[in-house]
Amino acid sequence: MSERGMRATVFVGAVVAVFSFGMATAGEKGQGISAEEALKRLQEGNARFVAGTPRHPHEARQWRSRLEKGQHPFAVILGCSDSRVPPELVFDQGFGDLFVVRVAGNVVDTDVTASIEYAVDHLGTRLILVMGHSHCGAVTAALDLLGHPDGEPAEIVSLLYRMEPAVMGLPKELPREQRIERAVSRNVQRSVQRLSRVPDLRRKIKANTIQIVGAVFDMHTGKVGLLK
Numbered sequence: 001m002s003e004r005g006m007r008a009t010v011f012v013g014a015v016v017a018v019f020s021f022g023m024a025t026a027g028e029k030g031q032g033i034s035a036e037e038a039l040k041r042l043q044e045g046n047a048r049f050v051a052g053t054p055r056h057p058h059e060a061r062q063w064r065s066r067l068e069k070g071q072h073p074f075a076v077i078l079g080c081s082d083s084r085v086p087p088e089l090v091f092d093q094g095f096g097d098l099f100v101v102r103v104a105g106n107v108v109d110t111d112v113t114a115s116i117e118y119a120v121d122h123l124g125t126r127l128i129l130v131m132g133h134s135h136c137g138a139v140t141a142a143l144d145l146l147g148h149p150d151g152e153p154a155e156i157v158s159l160l161y162r163m164e165p166a167v168m169g170l171p172k173e174l175p176r177e178q179r180i181e182r183a184v185s186r187n188v189q190r191s192v193q194r195l196s197r198v199p200d201l202r203r204k205i206k207a208n209t210i211q212i213v214g215a216v217f218d219m220h221t222g223k224v225g226l227l228k
């Protein structure tokens, strides 16, 4: 290799090193906890939220200053954009705790998957929790509008069709509220399945490095129930 070539290689190496350091500090990835511990931490936070005794952790200026050096979120949450389901409040977590991806109907597409893979591969986060919620407008719209989405913009129609498998084939005799409830659960399960099939994530599930779980937030009680 020429001297010029070697210099170029050294330079690229230095850039990669600096970039990696910016992503996460060695030894602190994912706050160093397993998927099981992460899930326990979320459940404890949700219990505080439900009981009306939240701690609002990790909000102080000093803590936020520490985060300038890097982030080490212990869980990824894929949730709905709905203003009534903010993950940090629902799980009583603070700055730097959760890597949150929110999109109407908590659906999975390439950009959502890429964001989640970033947290898993570069930040060392080991738990991915997909969270649907009661009274989800996106799921309800999919139930109501699929088949005749007249007048809706193409982008919304495309999003609704992503939820089609969750709303198709539900027993017609079910009351509307129950149909919505069941579609919400099915929609979460579908997102879990889609993520579990992404090759990079599937490998890590098999190696028991990460876990992907589904849950539904009950807007009335504030409780997040895990789906089996």
Ligand SMILES: [Zn+2]
Residues within 6 Å of the ligand: 080, 081, 082, 104, 105, 106, 133, 135, 136, 137, 138, 139
């Ligand atoms: Zn929603």
